[in-house]
Amino acid sequence: MDKKELRSLIKTLKKQHSKESLLEQSQLILSKLENHQSFVEAETVMLYSSLPDEVDTHDFLERWRNKKRIILPTVVGDDIIPVELSKETDFAIGDFNILEPQNEPYNGNYDLIVVPGVAFDKNGNRIGRGKGYYDRFLCKHLEVKRIGICFDFQLVDEVPTEDNDIRMDEIISLA
Numbered sequence: 001m002d003k004k005e006l007r008s009l010i011k012t013l014k015k016q017h018s019k020e021s022l023l024e025q026s027q028l029i030l031s032k033l034e035n036h037q038s039f040v041e042a043e044t045v046m047l048y049s050s051l052p053d054e055v056d057t058h059d060f061l062e063r064w065r066n067k068k069r070i071i072l073p074t075v076v077g078d079d080i081i082p083v084e085l086s087k088e089t090d091f092a093i094g095d096f097n098i099l100e101p102q103n104e105p106y107n108g109n110y111d112l113i114v115v116p117g118v119a120f121d122k123n124g125n126r127i128g129r130g131k132g133y134y135d136r137f138l139c140k141h142l143e144v145k146r147i148g149i150c151f152d153f154q155l156v157d158e159v160p161t162e163d164n165d166i167r168m169d170e171i172i173s174l175a
Contacts, residue, residue, distance in 0.1 A: 003127050003160050007118050013153040014053050022151065025174060026056035029149055032172050033114065034060075038145050042111035044069040046082060049091070049099045054116045055149045061085065071110065073137070074100040080137040082106040110144045115168060120148050124167040125159040138166040145169050 001009070014022075033039050045068055050057040064070055065085050073080040074094055083089075083101045094100035115134055117126035126148050128134055138146060148168040152175045 001160070003130065006127060006156065006159065007130070010118050010154055011053075014151075017151075017153075019052075022053075023056055025151055026050075027059075028174055029055050029151070029172060030057065030060045032174075033147070033149060034064075036147070036172065038112050038147065038170075042068065044071065044109060044111050046071040046073070046110050046113040048073055048114065048116050049101075050116065051098060055151065065089075069108075071106050072101050073133070075133060078131075078133070078136070080133050082137075110141060113138065113141060113144050113146050115146055115148045117148050117150060117154065119154050119156050119159055120150050120168065120171045120173075121156055121159040122171075124148070124169060124171060125161050125165060126168055127159050127165075132164070135164055135166050139164070142166070147172055149173070 039045065047057055047061060047070055049072055061070060066087055070085040071082045072085050074083050082105060083103045084106045085101050086103065089101045089103050091099040092102050117128050120126045146168045148171045150171065150173050152173050155173055155175055
């Protein structure tokens with residue numbers, strides 16, 4: 001199965017779940033994340049502001065925004081520009097209808113990067129939406145622990161990969 005076929009399959013599988021079911025699963029997945037040693041020990045965490053078909057991070061971001069340094073991606077051109085989420089940070093709709101924080105770019109270090117994806121496999125391979133934003137960003141931060149989070153139906157036997165694809169160190173789901 002190629003990447004396009006896999007994206008289509010996952011899209012079909014997502015439609016079999018209600019919004020309520022996905023929100024409940026999201027809360028359980030994020031509970032596993034917040035109890036994970038890497039998250040507990042991390043002071044600076046890059047998360048993401050979720051789209052409707054991703055593990056829902058909105059309440060999680062609010063819960064942690066004043067307890068850890070939370071960094072969120074914004075998209076400028078072909079690149080992810082990290083932005084710190086502070087108490088005063090406002091959001092605006094960015095590219096792809098993603099809520100993006102409006103703040104100065106963050107140029108510091110990370111203890112953990114939490115990554116969304118369309119599909120993941122047991123070897124830590126992932127495919128995203130096909131634009132390569134995360135791969136270009138992650139290749140500059142290979143020393144940082146990378147955890148992918150996903151619904152169980154996003155875990156597949158094998159994700160097709162290319163040389164520039166960056167693997168996750170770990171995947172958290174309910175499986």
